[in-house]
Amino acid sequence: MEQEKKPEVKTETKPEVKPKKIQTKASTNRKKMIVTLCLTIVSIIYVMPLVMVVVNSFKNNKYIKTNAFALPQGNMFAGFANYTKGMTFGDYPFMKSAGYSLVITLVSTFLILLCTSMAAWYIARVNSLFCKLCYYLFIFSMVVPFQMVMYTLSKTADSLDLDTPFTIPIIYLGFGAGLATFMFVGFVKSLPLEIEEAAAIDGAGPIRTFFFVVLPMLKPTLISVGILELMWIWNDYLLPYLVLDRKKYMTIPIHIQYLQGSYGSVDLGAIMALIVLSIIPIIVFYMSCQKYIIKGVAAGAVKG
Amino acid sequence: MKKKKKEDVKVTNSSMVTRPIRRCFPIFLLPTLAAFFIGFIYPFIKGIYLSFCKFVTTSNAKFIGVSNYSKAFADASFRHAFWYTALYAVVSLVFINLFAFMLAYFLTQGIRGTNIFRTVFFMPNLIGGIVLGYIWSMIFNGILSRYNTSILLETKYGFWGLIILMCWQQIGYMMIIYIAGLQAVPGDLTEAAVIDGATSWQCLRHVILPNVMPSITICTFLSLTNGFKLFDQNLALTGGQPFAFMADGTQVKTTEMLALNIFNTFYGQASSAKGVAQAKAVLFFILVAGISLIQLRATKSKEVQQ
Numbered sequence: 001m002e003q004e005k006k007p008e009v010k011t012e013t014k015p016e017v018k019p020k021k022i023q024t025k026a027s028t029n030r031k032k033m034i035v036t037l038c039l040t041i042v043s044i045i046y047v048m049p050l051v052m053v054v055v056n057s058f059k060n061n062k063y064i065k066t067n068a069f070a071l072p073q074g075n076m077f078a079g080f081a082n083y084t085k086g087m088t089f090g091d092y093p094f095m096k097s098a099g100y101s102l103v104i105t106l107v108s109t110f111l112i113l114l115c116t117s118m119a120a121w122y123i124a125r126v127n128s129l130f131c132k133l134c135y136y137l138f139i140f141s142m143v144v145p146f147q148m149v150m151y152t153l154s155k156t157a158d159s160l161d162l163d164t165p166f167t168i169p170i171i172y173l174g175f176g177a178g179l180a181t182f183m184f185v186g187f188v189k190s191l192p193l194e195i196e197e198a199a200a201i202d203g204a205g206p207i208r209t210f211f212f213v214v215l216p217m218l219k220p221t222l223i224s225v226g227i228l229e230l231m232w233i234w235n236d237y238l239l240p241y242l243v244l245d246r247k248k249y250m251t252i253p254i255h256i257q258y259l260q261g262s263y264g265s266v267d268l269g270a271i272m273a274l275i276v277l278s279i280i281p282i283i284v285f286y287m288s289c290q291k292y293i294i295k296g297v298a299a300g301a302v303k304g
Numbered sequence: 305m306k307k308k309k310k311e312d313v314k315v316t317n318s319s320m321v322t323r324p325i326r327r328c329f330p331i332f333l334l335p336t337l338a339a340f341f342i343g344f345i346y347p348f349i350k351g352i353y354l355s356f357c358k359f360v361t362t363s364n365a366k367f368i369g370v371s372n373y374s375k376a377f378a379d380a381s382f383r384h385a386f387w388y389t390a391l392y393a394v395v396s397l398v399f400i401n402l403f404a405f406m407l408a409y410f411l412t413q414g415i416r417g418t419n420i421f422r423t424v425f426f427m428p429n430l431i432g433g434i435v436l437g438y439i440w441s442m443i444f445n446g447i448l449s450r451y452n453t454s455i456l457l458e459t460k461y462g463f464w465g466l467i468i469l470m471c472w473q474q475i476g477y478m479m480i481i482y483i484a485g486l487q488a489v490p491g492d493l494t495e496a497a498v499i500d501g502a503t504s505w506q507c508l509r510h511v512i513l514p515n516v517m518p519s520i521t522i523c524t525f526l527s528l529t530n531g532f533k534l535f536d537q538n539l540a541l542t543g544g545q546p547f548a549f550m551a552d553g554t555q556v557k558t559t560e561m562l563a564l565n566i567f568n569t570f571y572g573q574a575s576s577a578k579g580v581a582q583a584k585a586v587l588f589f590i591l592v593a594g595i596s597l598i599q600l601r602a603t604k605s606k607e608v609q610q
Contacts, residue, residue: 032415039410039417043424049472050427052446053439068446119336125325134337141344143596145533147566148589151582152347152354155362160342174343177336196321206325206332235432237536238567253434257540260438268442275435282430290423297429298480 050279057082057276061269082273089270090259094277097255100165101234104251108172109229112180113222115173120184121214125196135185141178146238149175154242163245171243172233180225183299187221188214227289227296234282252278355582372583381556382584385565392463392561393531396470400527401520404475408482409508422483426476437540440469455542462542462559469537474530478523485519486512518603525599532592535563544568562588 056064058079059072067076087094123131157163157171191214199209215222237253244250250258256278259271286293325332350362355372359365376382407425411418428436444455444465455461489512497507513520538544544557544564560568566588569581 032413035410035413036415036417039407039415039421042407043421046424046428046472049439049443052443056442064442065445065449068442068449115336115339118332122325122329122332126322128326131333134333137345138340141340141348143593144344144348144589145563145592147535147563148585149344149347149351150567151570151578151585152350152362153343156342156347156350162342170339171343173336174339174341177340177344181336193321200321200324206328209321210332231430235430235435235536237432237434237539253432253536256438257434260540271438272442275438278435279431283427286427286430293430294422294426294480297477298484 053272053275053279057269057272059269059272061267064268064272078269082269083277085267086270086273086277089267089274090255092250092255092258094255094274097250097252098278100249101251101253104165104168104172104240105230105233107166108169108176108233109226111169111173112176112229113226116177116180116225117184117215117218117222118210119177120181121188121210123181124185124188135181138178138181141175142182146175150238150242153239157243163243165244165249168240168243171239172229175239176229176232180229183221183225184218187218191217221299223292224296224299227293228299230285231293231297351582352586354579355586356579358576358579360576360578368579372579373587375580376583376587379569379580379584380550380554381560382562382565382569384556384558385560385562388463388559389532389534389561392466392534393528396467396474396531397524397527399467399471400474400478401523403471404478404523405482405520407475408479408486409512411479412483412486422476422479425479428473429477431473433534433536434540436469436473437537440465440472441541456545459546459548459558462545466534466537466541466559469541470531470534473537474527478527481519481523481526482516485516489515521599521602525595525602529592529595529599532595533563534561535567538564539567562591 052068055071056068059067059076059082060078061082063070063072063076070076072078119134123135153171153175157168162168162170195213195217196209199213204213235253236251237257240249240251241254241257244254246254256271256274259274260266354362354365356367356369357365357372358368407421411421431439441455444461448454448461453461455465493511493515494507497511502510538559538561542559544560546558548556548558550556557565557568562584566581566584569577569584
């Protein structure tokens with residue numbers, strides 16, 4: 001396309017503006033067609049891995065390795081056998097892992113949103129030396145990789161009896177506070193102080209002011225941070241693996257890793273079925289609030 | 305920066321709002337701070353201390369100085385993991401950013417179905433690393449089994465497999481950032497360039513690229529730090545296999561990256577190696593923090609220029 005367009009532009013002389021414009025319009029239309037075609041092909045390739053997982057989840061286990069790309073026909077087709085098998089595969093019910101994943105993700109996200117937004121408001125409004133110190137510590141924690149603290153963190157959690165799905169949200173709040181607080185502080189600082197002053201004049205205490213005046217204004221950031229935390233915690237493998245009591249509690253990533261890694265004979269069919277089951281909620285969630293997810297993720301890009 | 309300072313002054317002046325909040329410290333700041341102490345500050349400080357100690361459990365640590373660090377540097381598997389990770393980070397950085405920018409460029413040309421394409425390209429980013437690793441190991445093994453081999457048998461398969469996997473996951477994410485950057489380029493600039501007779505390549509090179517430099521900086525460093533911190537995908541796809549043996553008999557996992565190497569030193573090897581593992585973790589932290597610091601510098605100096 002580039003080569004076609006070049007001579008056109010060069011041969012045109014200045015007075016004849018009109019035909020040039022028409023020509024470029026026609027060529028851009030054709031260009032757009034080609035781009036659309038290319039993108040369609042790329043996006044089909046992009047979806048293929050997911051399609052393959054779904055296809056293979058209906059295949060008999062022994063054919064997955066040898067005929068990964070074939071459609072499940074004849075004896076290859078296993079129906080929902082993989083799914084029913086996957087439910088109890090590995091001596092641990094998959095639904096239990098899924099339940100724990102859901103509980104941990106929702107409770108942690110709620111706790112992080114509530115506590116860090118309050119903390120951020122306090123830090124931004126009081127702005128004392130101590131607050132500034134906390135703020136810089138929060139920012140500092142964002143650049144520390146998990147491997148740095150993983151051993152000591154898991155030991156600390158153990159000694160404080162925080163190794164259950166109902167107490168692990170405290171760990172998540174502690175380790176994830178940095179990014180959330182940073183984003184909230186940035187947003188609170190951009191809020192006009194006059195509104196809170198008006199609330200104070202009307203006799204509202206700090207708690208009322210926060211929950212009825214500030215929190216509603218924080219909604220866009222709440223959504224962004226909420227989505228970032230949801231995605232992080234739902235997909236997180238290492239932190240729950242190290243902190244949770246592994247014999248009693250598993251999350252979906254731990255469950256899948258456990259089946260692949262340490263369970264004697266690997267049943268690929270059952271694993272594919274479980275992968276499909278674990279992706280479905282993500283896809284549904286993505287499709288239903290895509291706009292917010294893309295916005296939230298882009299907002300989190302600053303974290304570095 | 306100026307704007308921020310002005311606001312600070314305003315905030316401190318308004319004691320009407322500040323003073324009552326100050327009294328509510330236990331409600332507002334304390335819960336987060338307590339959790340932050342348990343989940344970050346204490347483990348971090350203890351981690352630094354333990355990197356100078358010999359220990360089996362945290363309670364019987366004995367201070368031994370820097371010998372953990374010299375052991376970490378002498379560890380062939382750690383050095384290999386470092387170079388492997390660095391190579392991976394640079395190669396993935398180039399591929400991810402190149403493709404992400406191309407997609408973003410085409411998606412801002414006003415073609416039909418832009419939203420559908422964006423949705424599709426972004427989707428893999430939401431799937432967790434462990435699940436991604438197993439999806440792709442199934443696909444790669446499906447292909448390689450025709451040639452009677454497997455992704456676990458050759459280092460180069462593991463390396464390029466991981467690159468393909470991470471491209472699939474990260475391109476959509478970087479694309480979103482590039483789209484935001486491209487949309488911020490003023491339309492009259494490109495229009496003026498076209499009227500002056502610039503080809504679309506010249507327009508891209510001399511008008512659009514300089515204007516999206518901030519996005520490029522963000523994406524470059526983001527993919528660099530992501531590359532260095534990679535763990536889940538590495539564990540799930542190859543888990544460090546295949547293994548090689550060095551001349552002195554030590555085992556090196558050829559596709560093992562830094563984060564996985566640290567994890568394996570902590571939990572896989574003899575319990576006496578925990579101090580060395582913690583020292584490796586501190587070195588890893590310094591490396592990642594250093595990259596972040598350079599990024600901060602780079603973005604700040606760009607801001608001043610504009």
